[in-house]
Amino acid sequence: MARESIPKGLKEKVLDEYDHRCAVCGGDRPHLHHIDENATNNTQENLLPLCPNCHLRDQHNPTRKVDIPKLQLFRKFKDPGILKPQFHPIYVRQTFLDDVEVNTETVDTLEKHATELIEFIASLEMGEFYSKRLKELIARPNRAFVFSLGGGHDPEFERQMNRSRQDYRQQLADNNQYAKELLIELLRYQAWANS
Numbered sequence: 001m002a003r004e005s006i007p008k009g010l011k012e013k014v015l016d017e018y019d020h021r022c023a024v025c026g027g028d029r030p031h032l033h034h035i036d037e038n039a040t041n042n043t044q045e046n047l048l049p050l051c052p053n054c055h056l057r058d059q060h061n062p063t064r065k066v067d068i069p070k071l072q073l074f075r076k077f078k079d080p081g082i083l084k085p086q087f088h089p090i091y092v093r094q095t096f097l098d099d100v101e102v103n104t105e106t107v108d109t110l111e112k113h114a115t116e117l118i119e120f121i122a123s124l125e126m127g128e129f130y131s132k133r134l135k136e137l138i139a140r141p142n143r144a145f146v147f148s149l150g151g152g153h154d155p156e157f158e159r160q161m162n163r164s165r166q167d168y169r170q171q172l173a174d175n176n177q178y179a180k181e182l183l184i185e186l187l188r189y190q191a192w193a194n195s
């Protein structure tokens with residue numbers, strides 16, 4: 001199949017967005033890379049300017065290409081720290097925030113992922129501040145209001161539990177983008193992200 005060319009106007013738009021420089025190293029004369037590797041998907045957010053020297057090897061695992069979702073995160077936030085190997089432990093701990101409305105993970109599993117992410121962030125520079133903010137966004141609220149009368153099947157208890165699960169999933173869906181913004185914001189305080 002012939003490679004479809006990128007419409008000229010769109011090409012200029014993306015290059016202008018990056019000041020005609022490589023998104024990774026700032027080198028000049030970049031070409032446009034399709035992030036999802038579909039050469040017919042010509043949308044602004046699927047195009048990334050790269051120079052011939054930047055082949056998007058994953059710095060975490062140089063024999064592999066960078067994950068497409070990681071590249072999408074980089075396209076969105078443009079922070080080169082995202083491609084550093086030290087970001088990988090953050091990256092893997094935040095993937096659960098994607099598609100929370102539709103994924104098949106149980107709410108208990110989502111809660112576990114959220115706790116792990118919050119704890120990991122606490123160990124970083126400025127971690128106390130950011131883990132606290134993250135907690136407000138993605139931690140499951142206290143469920144002390146739910147009481148069981150005990151003694152077998154209790155429909156009211158079941159109803160409240162289901163409601164609490166739905167609410168938490170919705171909370172994650174509502175806040176996942178803010179949470180990601182915080183994760184990128186804290187990169188500026190990490191020495192490895194700025195070297």
Ligand SMILES: [Zn+2]
Pocket residue numbers: 022023024025026027050051052053054
């Ligand atoms: Zn480059």
